Structures are given as structure tokens and as C-alpha cells.
Amino acid sequence: WKKNATHANAMAQVLAEVIKGDSRIELLYPVEVNALFVKIPKNLRDFLLKDSFFWDWDESQGTVRWMTAFDTTLEDVEKFLAKLNAFKD
Numbered sequence: 001w002k003k004n005a006t007h008a009n010a011m012a013q014v015l016a017e018v019i020k021g022d023s024r025i026e027l028l029y030p031v032e033v034n035a036l037f038v039k040i041p042k043n044l045r046d047f048l049l050k051d052s053f054f055w056d057w058d059e060s061q062g063t064v065r066w067m068t069a070f071d072t073t074l075e076d077v078e079k080f081l082a083k084l085n086a087f088k089d
Contacts, residue, residue, distance in 0.1 A: 005034070007072075014074065019038070025040055040064060041062060
């Protein structure tokens with residue numbers, strides 16, 4: 001369990017790093033585990049949900065929760081980043 005948790009937490013850190021500087025995304029809390037709470041525009045949320053699964057945390061505020069897991073790979077993070085980069089307002 002510790003190996004799996006360590007890996008999931010590391011992937012969350014990688015995801016946090018790759019979204020830095022993206023003005024559309026506001027990271028709301030420090031990433032200390034395998035969860036990222038971010039505020040994103042609804043149109044970006046809808047676009048990402050076409051190919052990814054994540055939870056609305058506070059829909060009225062545009063807050064969602066992204067999770068990484070024991071089986072999240074760097075390729076998964078890269079694919080998610082590519083999807084982010086493909087979004088055009």
C-alpha cells in the first residue's frame with residue numbers, strides 16, 4: 001500500500017507541476033496527497049470530461065477534484081496535458 005500511495009502522490013505532484021502557469025487553472029490548495037482541487041472554467045471542464053473522469057467538487061465555484069492513482073503513468077499525465085493544450089476558448 002505504501003508503494004502504491006507514494007506513486008499516486010508523486011503523479012499528483014507531476015500533474016500539479018505541468019498545470020503551473022496555465023492561466024485557466026487555479027490550484028486551490030497545496031498538493032499533499034493524490035488529489036488536486038482546481039478551479040476551471042465550465043467550458044474547459046466540459047471539454048476535459050469528454051476523455052477524462054473527475055469529480056465536480058463545488059460546481060457553483062467551478063471547482064473540481066482531480067485524482068491520481070497507483071496506476072497513473074507519466075503517459076497519462078502527458079495525455080491529460082495534451083488535452084488541456086488542445087482546448088481553444
